Amino acid sequence: MEPKIPYKIYLEESEIPQAWYNVRADMKNKPAPLLNPGTLQPMTIDELKGVFCEELCRQELDNDTAYFPIPEEILNFYKMYRPAPLVRAYFLEKALGTPAKIYYKFEGNNTSGSHKLNSAIAQAYYAKKQGLKGVTTETGAGQWGTALSMACSYFGLDCQVFMVKCSYEQKPFRREVMRTYGANVTPSPSTKTEVGKKILAEYPDTTGSLGCAISEAVEAAVTQPGYRYVLGSVLNQVLLHQSIIGLEAKAALDKYGIKPDIIIGCAGGGSNLGGLISPFMGEKLRGEADYRIIAVEPASCPSFTRGKYAYDFCDTGEICPLAKMYTLGSQFMPSASHAGGLRYHGMSSILSQLYYDGLMEARSVEQTAVFEAAELFARVEGTLPAPESSHAIRAAIDEALKCKETGEEKTILFGLTGTGYFDLKAYEQFNDKTMTDVIPTDEQIAASLAKLPKVE
């Protein structure tokens, strides 16, 4: 007889993974290196360490070490909100009438409301250890900025957040959480940086963009002694830290001898998806197991499904290194009517290589369908999901409904990256039925891709 699976599988505190897993170590085809945009040569630690903390540069460039021990100070902080629960979605299964078994790894059980805290605390730790005064970053929807402000508060680091001006004004509550944790939050573009002043002179009425905020944050980092810049997604180091999600999920499933057939995650820059799938992908790469792995992206910003695998700038301001990735072009602007995150033009180099090599699938979903899934999930599972996470919910529901048709009892695991408590404006649009789907035309994407840098 099958053992009774509880609603929530919690690991013991002593079962928190003690090392992050670096999936690159098991990749035959390593992700392409970051390139210096001037020389088109691979970036070295010496080039990177003016912008990033040294230890994080090492993690960024290390394609060979499989496990990085998690420092004790970080483990102590993890214990504040980890292990995160793995939930058996009994209520959702029942509502769908599916024979599929659905599990989700819930990362929203902390005040930042998302998985971002897993990497924020690691990056703050290495900044502190290096003796820095503080860090700078940008934030759009605000999850990353919130997570970083919590992490910096813990280690007594100054935290300077450039928040896209329209978010700063439309999401005052996220801003106040950051301020409560002592962060210095500046609406971007600002007069604090040269690049901000330049943009304001040219476009005095601009409400800002993530690309502009990145440029301001990087400038602020390199012009203040004792500061470095930190980033919440895309980078290899971030996926490394986020592997804690997948390691815990796998440990919880292993306790009950459960093997997922399908693993689903939403994908913006790739931090959550990369973290969730990493140990499973490792098994797949080593030929020990097989899984269907599905990346779910918004139809309004479809880098995997409609982008090109090419070298591109990581930022709109074109001051960051070049990364090889599935991209819509660094000048691509997703529709303003798109709710929530996942608006990034590119994708983690690691995930891009894995996708290119046929080791995972990708699909795009439209936002009204995403919010329909979010509403159902909230009502039956009791947690109001973040719009980002709801992309994964949509795909999980679709797969479970296929099982209902075929009668297959597949096991589905998806990542519930966070809660939607600061995204109620989007829910309001959905409740008011004023939400629309906006999908870029082929011409729009082609025009943006035509501006890709020329790299052999």
Next chain:
Amino acid sequence: MEPKIPYKIYLEESEIPQAWYNVRADMKNKPAPLLNPGTLQPMTIDELKGVFCEELCRQELDNDTAYFPIPEEILNFYKMYRPAPLVRAYFLEKALGTPAKIYYKFEGNNTSGSHKLNSAIAQAYYAKKQGLKGVTTETGAGQWGTALSMACSYFGLDCQVFMVKCSYEQKPFRREVMRTYGANVTPSPSTKTEVGKKILAEYPDTTGSLGCAISEAVEAAVTQPGYRYVLGSVLNQVLLHQSIIGLEAKAALDKYGIKPDIIIGCAGGGSNLGGLISPFMGEKLRGEADYRIIAVEPASCPSFTRGKYAYDFCDTGEICPLAKMYTLGSQFMPSASHAGGLRYHGMSSILSQLYYDGLMEARSVEQTAVFEAAELFARVEGTLPAPESSHAIRAAIDEALKCKETGEEKTILFGLTGTGYFDLKAYEQFNDKTMTDVIPTDEQIAASLAKLPKVE
């Protein structure tokens, strides 16, 4: 050697208490009965059942049954978010440098963000079982309305929430959570009820009050066939359901052989405090153990510490039964500058009797001191607390600091009833240093108490 206590003590799913505990069964002096305001005779089930569900009326009036088995359907729902964690506040202890051992029972791990869901699901269940179409209620800060909308969505009941108009406008996000769960949310006063129309005719610019919203909700319940009214605090039935908080907390402490010296809870109407302390108070009443129990109320609405123990109306509209309780008078209006909940003029009859009998203490705290405690707690324990819960945090910190002076290693348990994610306006005031303390004068309280109904 003392066993190592983990940061979070989770019970197993199978350890969720299977029955609620009714502290009245162990009280020598029973709480005074509700009185019919017309006859001044104790309310009977027949009189109550036009407004409340029948089974809930029975629970309300039952002073003798010690344990009420929790129906399986409610237990199933509880499994969605329970057992709730008991957290050892290691980080707070370290920040304070206190020898005290601090624990808190965290009830904010669900989308309603508070303990209110524990009773909402019970009340919705009995309404469904009675074959009702729906329920009506009022909400101020919105925690209760959110919890009830989740519970009604689960059982497919119509949920009509009268939300104080200024909250409806100033807390649009709470409103949208309720709408996402399918609730019908009406700003009060409204033209949907006779009492609402009357108030609007008299005060066309009013922004509403909890008392007015209660009157509208009760009218809506008794004038629509198949509807009943439900309430989130004060009543005996609510404290019964909330006993799950204390039962779980005690079970978790018992696992490690821990006996608290001091138990602290915030007190508005008393639902959280009554629930948290009930099994401990039971032991105290039966002479099996002794605990210091402290109710913490806001200095702006100090019913225990400056009110009178007397019969009073439960609502400003004076249409509800009379309850004997510590009260500031049903016409008392706490200062508009008071942030968050705990604004109720009265107090649970059970807690009032226990306080009157010297079985617990009470103290009031000022809101700037409360938010100082909230900020510290958020920064070191990682959870942004609700303003209500932060009253308990304040008192717990004060007790822990006393231990620091005396060197005593006391064990302190407090209730962290919820999260402050929808209370960022108040945090903004605190961050901007525009928050003030407003304490009613003796004259204000005396004037309000002069209007108490005359009951022998």
